[in-house]
Amino acid sequence: MRRTPLAIFGALALLTSAGLTTSCNKQNSTPLENVQTIDNQITGFSLLTDDSLLKEPLAKTIFTIRHSETGQITNPQALPYRATDYKVKLNIQVAVRGAHVDIITADGQTTRWTSSTQTFSSEKLLHGIRLRVSQDNGGDSGAGTSYTYRVTFKRYAADPQTFSWSAGSATGLPAFASVIGTEQGTGGATIVYYLQHNGSNAASSFTSATGTWSPVALSGIPAGEKLVSLLQHEGKLYVTTSAHKLYRGSQGSFTEVALPSGSPAPVSVLAMLGSQLCLVGQTSSGALAFARYDLTAGTVTSQGHRPQTDFPITGGIPYQGSSAPYQGASLYLAGGRTASGKVASTLWSTTNGTDWLVVDGRSVVATDALHQTIAHSHGAQRLYRFATTQSGLLFTLSRDGGHSWEDARSTALSGLTTSNFAGYPVFAITSADGTQVYLLRGGRNTTEPSRLYVGQFGGLRTTTE
Structure with a gap:
């Protein structure tokens, strides 16, 4: 083991292509002379598989490396679940070129790691392993030394x-034909807005889904205008109707929002970005277009492209x-x-x-x-x-x-x-x-x-x- 200057300590914070991070004790009370790097160091670790269902989620699993007296490698989030055994590969990066890595499984068996194409049984590997990193005798530095990491796997x-x-x-x-959306009301109540089979608007509230649902009276939206979309923001609901109007309100009571002259008629509300209400509007030519309505200034600040045919205009x-x-x-x-x-x-x-x-x-x-x-x-x-x-x-x-x-x-x-x-x-x-x-x-x-x-x-x- 060789001590190295503190100036290169920042090099320990390496981020691998798999999203892997390293960490160390950053407490102010840690004596600087105890900070050291090790030649036989692992700088990157991830798991790979060719299993079609696990390939992507396993490759995205993040592992954290700690270079303590005995190295530690862990995954904060659980590995993707698989009930049966599958083939897994280890992708390992080491600090010193030519260093050897031995894998010691829970049963004490030692296997020399050769490359990221080498496969192992998940049932044998994922019960915890140790990785021993070493160099051949005769090297110019760190000859005959080794460093061991304990690798634990968080699993479901x-x-x-x-x-x-x-x-x-x-x-x-409620006997609903389609649900438009929900509102978080006062006293822990949830209000569900929906269309009935006769096409009329309705709402019901509950505090426990398995308790009592009570009708909520609606006001401010003329008869014949069907609810189309709904979005809650800072205690207020913003809804659009089949008449291409925008309303604001809460707990069943609404008033129409007057948009600036020339604005696209509001077809649906999509989401909030800051104080900007993201809309799909209809222009004077009848075309659909994305728009943003500034709740503070009361203006339509920008108008975007036309939605594609498979875009969710309502209900997203x-x-x-x-x-x-x-x-x-x-x-x-x-x-x-x-x-x-x-x-x-x-x-x-x-x-x-x-x-x-x-x-x-x-x-x-x-x-x-x-x-x-x-x-x-x-x-x-x-x-x-x-x-x-x-x-x-x-x-x-x-x-x-x-x-x-x-x-x-x-x-x-x-x-x-x-x-x-x-x-x-x-x-x-x-x-x-x-x-x-x-x-x-x-x-x-x-x-x-x-x-x-x-x-x-x-x-x-x-x-x-």
Whole structure:
């Protein structure tokens, strides 16, 4: 082991292509003479696999390296789940060219690491390993020395998709044809705005989804104007109607917002960026265009491009992406329906509210879906998307705030008969702590009552080995 000057200590903070970071004790009381680097040092570590389902999420797993007396390598977020054994590869970078790395598994077996193409059994490797880095005797520096890292893997103790579903009991469930959106009211109440089968607007409130739902009186929106879109911001609701008008209000009471002369007629509200209300508007020529309405100045500050045919004009769920590794975008939009009324199947992003791009170009829901709903568990950065087709229910979920989606496995549907949802409108919300999802199935006509299903989530428990 060789001591090196403190001046090069910053070189320890290396960031690998896999997003790996290093850390050390930065307390002021640490004596400077104890700070040292080691020739036989690992500067980068990640896991790889050729498994089609795990390849992308495993490659994105971040590992943290600590160069303590015995090195430590850990992953703060749990590895992607797989119930069966699969082949895994180690991608290792070392500080000194020509250094050797030996892998010591939990059973004491030692294997020389050769390259990132070398495969290992996940069942054998992911129960914890040690990595011994050494150089051959006779080298100019550090001859015959070695340094050992303890690698522990944080994994899910059970399938992170685990749900247990059962029929819920509630009083006064609304008979909805489609849900427009929700408002967080006073006293912990949630207000759901929806369209009835006769086309009229309605709203119901609850404090517990399995308790009593009570009708909410609506005022300020003329009869015949259907609710189209809804967005809550700083205690106020902004809604658009089928008459291409914008209203502001709360708890069922609304007043029309007068836009500047010449502004595009508001078709739908999409999201908020600061004090800017992102809209889809209709120009005097009848074309759709993105626009931003400044709530403070009362002006339309910019007008963007025309939405693509597969863009979710109404019903999309907006969410910020600043807390996760999203491709540089600050706002995302998932779900909703296109201008032609079809279920939107792609994920969109924007940095300014007027220019929107498809994320990854991948479909995240079946293109033949009839209805869809997204429940957002904010604390856990989890999103649950339910979609119905002519044959049943589809369930996809995201564990990274909506950037990537995965199809639900059978464990996520335990207790549900998916064919019972064929062709039905659906609406989902999560409990405050994110441990439960409430899935409402509306009726297909005016006489059919809604039904409530409660999903108990049990998949976040982890273990470290």
